[in-house]
Amino acid sequence: MKRKITAQKRIHFDQSGVIPYRKKDGKTEVLLVTSIRRKNWIVPKGFIEYNMSPFQSAKKEAFEEAGVKGSNTTKILGSYKVKKNGSELLTKIYSMKVTRVFKDYPEKNLRKRKWFSVYDAAKKVEIAELATIIRRLGRNTFRRYEL
Numbered sequence: 001m002k003r004k005i006t007a008q009k010r011i012h013f014d015q016s017g018v019i020p021y022r023k024k025d026g027k028t029e030v031l032l033v034t035s036i037r038r039k040n041w042i043v044p045k046g047f048i049e050y051n052m053s054p055f056q057s058a059k060k061e062a063f064e065e066a067g068v069k070g071s072n073t074t075k076i077l078g079s080y081k082v083k084k085n086g087s088e089l090l091t092k093i094y095s096m097k098v099t100r101v102f103k104d105y106p107e108k109n110l111r112k113r114k115w116f117s118v119y120d121a122a123k124k125v126e127i128a129e130l131a132t133i134i135r136r137l138g139r140n141t142f143r144r145y146e147l
Helices: 054-066 118-124 128-139
Strands: 012-024 027-034 045-047 068-070 073-084 087-101 113-117 143-146
Touching (some): 027 054, 027 118, 054 068, 073 128
Antiparallel strands (some): 012 027, 012 045, 027 113
């Protein structure tokens, strides 16, 4: 009797993202963007570029997806995992203080961007772990990381 052996592939990919933020009237605001397909609110993120650190890669995504540039000082805010198409994606999230907002940027016609209070941003995102990370930014409970 022949046995049929099947193996499930479980591939792990690393992504990185930033929570772009600014201070306005003494309060922290967070910039969210919409996803391209589902149009839900997310933070700028993507696969880590081969020749870049996770934070540098996330900053690149922030410019492409949200049209913002930020400081080189960051804080590791946390990470979360999601399953997508049979793969597990680990996304590390960094803070990024916005220093410049561009009118034109690569994905301007594909996404919306909007500033939210920390509280409202945490309510807008669908991933519970990401909401917790956003709230952590508002409470300043994270580790400082310098490039």
